[in-house]
Amino acid sequence: MTPELDLDGPAAPPRSNGELSFEHPWQGRLFATTMAACDADLIDYADFRDRLIAGIAERDRREPEAGDYWSAWQDALEALMLDIGLVEPGEIDRQAIEFSQHH
Amino acid sequence: MTDHDHDHDPRALRAEALEAILIERGLVDPAVIDSTLDYFENDLxxxxxxxxxxxxxxxxxxxxxxxxxxxxxxxxxxxxxxxxxxxxxxxxxxxxxxxxxxxxxxxxxxxxxxxxxxxxxxxxxxxxxxxxxxxxxxxxxxxxxxxxxxxxxxxxxxxxxxxxxxxxxxxxxxxxxxxxxxxxxxxxxxxxx
The missing domain is CATH 3.90.330.10 (Nitrile hydratase alpha /Thiocyanate hydrolase gamma)
Incomplete structure (x- = not known):
């Protein structure tokens, strides 16, 4: 195993310790959206985590070490929101397509 | 305004879409999303x-x-x-x-x-x-x-x-x-x- 070890210096603020919190901005937005949804009591974090765990386990089986963590997070969040009726079936797809045509 | 990566990465578009839907419905406050992200990236x-x-x-x-x-x-x-x-x-x-x-x-x-x-x-x-x-x-x-x-x-x-x-x-x-x-x-x- 060759883990990505971070700078072995003194504890430092996030932005100056040599490591990005998120590789891509959408991951940060997704994370913050999840936290906001939990704070607003739209979703229960434990419920979300259960789905995340299942998604990660599935990815571990299919593609070990693919490192697809944030995709698993996204799939779990979307599935939970769909199940509890916060989004309609196909709604995210439609909105994403609309954004792709306007960006 | 939110700082989205304006490329055609499907994952990025879906994340943006979900956020937009929730905001439009008044279910989450965009300021809360922004401040949460700022907090996690800069304060923690x-x-x-x-x-x-x-x-x-x-x-x-x-x-x-x-x-x-x-x-x-x-x-x-x-x-x-x-x-x-x-x-x-x-x-x-x-x-x-x-x-x-x-x-x-x-x-x-x-x-x-x-x-x-x-x-x-x-x-x-x-x-x-x-x-x-x-x-x-x-x-x-x-x-x-x-x-x-x-x-x-x-x-x-x-x-x-x-x-x-x-x-x-x-x-x-x-x-x-x-x-x-x-x-x-x-x-x-x-x-x-």
Missing amino acids: GPMLGAQVVAKAWADPAFKRRLLDDGLGAIAELGLGGPQVDHLVVVENTPDVHNVVVCTLCSCYPWGLLGLPPAWYKSLAYRSRVVREPRNVLAEMGCELPDDIEVRVWDSSAEVRYFVLPERPNGTDGLPEDVLAEHVHRDQMIGVAR
Whole structure:
């Protein structure tokens, strides 16, 4: 195993310790959206985590070490929101397509 | 305005779409999303955990409170953690070395260490550190003699673990802010001694 070890210096603020919190901005937005949804009591974090765990386990089986963590997070969040009726079936797809045509 | 990556990465578009739907419905406040992201990216980080460790080193009574009730003790410093019910602080001693993992996903004491590093989320770390902790630690630069017991703590949404490393020699009398500079993130996860 060759883990990505971070700078072995003194504890430092996030932005100056040599490591990005998120590789891509959408991951940060997704994370913050999840936290906001939990704070607003739209979703229960434990419920979300259960789905995340299942998604990660599935990815571990299919593609070990693919490192697809944030995709698993996204799939779990979307599935939970769909199940509890916060989004309609196909709604995210439609909105994403609309954004792709306007960006 | 939000800072989205305006490319055609399907994942990015879906994340943006979900956020837009929730905001349009009035279910989440965009300012909350922005401030949460800002908080996690800029305000949370291992320097907070280092403050806790330094105080525990300098103040034996605080250390006892920390080991007894992690959340209660760090609240004295204005620290906490979103989405955590219990914080269990485990103490390294000359005979015991502690290491933290979340075998199922990536539960981590965000409020003290910020977001976890990529390796913490990897299948290799999650699966191997429980089965062969000494080998994993050695690969990460932490070789432990056989007479030191290694304890692995598996985190969950409800219980997050945090390692209190041993105070280094030669730090007697140092003020807490200087002591904190002797604390590294990897020690508080337990992949460094």
